[in-house]
Amino acid sequence: MSDLQVLLEWFGSIRDRFTLYAAIDIGIVAALFFWLLGVIRGTRAVQLLRGFGVILLLSFVISSVLPLDGLRWLLSNAIQPALIVAIPVLFQPELRRALESLGRTNDLLGRPFGRSARPEYLDMINVVTRAAHQLSQQGIGALIVIERETGLQEYADRGVILDARLAGPLLLNIFFPNSPLHDMAVIIRDNRILAANVVLPLSEEIIGQRRLGTRHRAAKGISEQSDAIAIVVSEETGAVSLVHDGRIVSYLSEPRLRAMLAGLLNVTLEETSV
Numbered sequence: 001m002s003d004l005q006v007l008l009e010w011f012g013s014i015r016d017r018f019t020l021y022a023a024i025d026i027g028i029v030a031a032l033f034f035w036l037l038g039v040i041r042g043t044r045a046v047q048l049l050r051g052f053g054v055i056l057l058l059s060f061v062i063s064s065v066l067p068l069d070g071l072r073w074l075l076s077n078a079i080q081p082a083l084i085v086a087i088p089v090l091f092q093p094e095l096r097r098a099l100e101s102l103g104r105t106n107d108l109l110g111r112p113f114g115r116s117a118r119p120e121y122l123d124m125i126n127v128v129t130r131a132a133h134q135l136s137q138q139g140i141g142a143l144i145v146i147e148r149e150t151g152l153q154e155y156a157d158r159g160v161i162l163d164a165r166l167a168g169p170l171l172l173n174i175f176f177p178n179s180p181l182h183d184m185a186v187i188i189r190d191n192r193i194l195a196a197n198v199v200l201p202l203s204e205e206i207i208g209q210r211r212l213g214t215r216h217r218a219a220k221g222i223s224e225q226s227d228a229i230a231i232v233v234s235e236e237t238g239a240v241s242l243v244h245d246g247r248i249v250s251y252l253s254e255p256r257l258r259a260m261l262a263g264l265l266n267v268t269l270e271e272t273s274v
Helices: 003-017 020-040 045-065 069-090 092-103 105-109 119-138 168-175 214-225 254-264
Strands: 142-146 160-165 185-189 192-198 229-233 240-244 247-249
Touching (some): 119 254, 142 214, 168 185, 185 214, 214 229, 214 240, 214 247, 229 254
Antiparallel strands (some): 142 229, 240 247
16 A cells, blocks of 8 residues: 555545534634633743643653653652642632633623713723823823722722712822822722722732833732723833733823723724814
């Protein structure tokens, strides 16, 4: 039998096995892996997975190639079960983010049945973008957090509850240096300032060659633990940054910030223009 016949028979066997259910199965598995990679991208889970891969590869090579019965027994009865127990502990932040993203019904159903017709979101986008760039021009640092599906009441309770109507002058006064509430963060719920002087969890991640400041770490931390959107104004550089899902986009102009907020809040750009 020639090599060509062997190759044709091999392709024929694959064709016979490739049914509609096999295609659906492959699609679901691929989508699952794509979603998981999206969840862990930019987090420490990437390095942890590499470490797990090295350990599993070494254990497979050692147990399969070398006749080391004692080490093989140790790997199969101690190390591998320990890794299974360690996965939920080491990947707790990533697992939490994954489960929260599945539980956000608005992320799944919000775009076709979204909130783009709600005028308060249009007002909020305009007020926040204007205030952020006014603060940037004045060299005043700020951290503004917009609540979405994940409730932030537990963090708001740590600060000063305001429950005030959102307005640009009020935001500017809150973050004015040496004012009683200028430190920490402001949380916005719908079109109201829920709380000010709020302490947020700090991210343990370090991005780039320079260390993140406290405001950026707090913005990244709250975005890692919820679906909130954070806007940061750097006191040192005046740069305006948007943080969402643990990712930071910096040096945003006012139109660019408005466009990104409109996209994340499912508001059309035409309606946000003034």
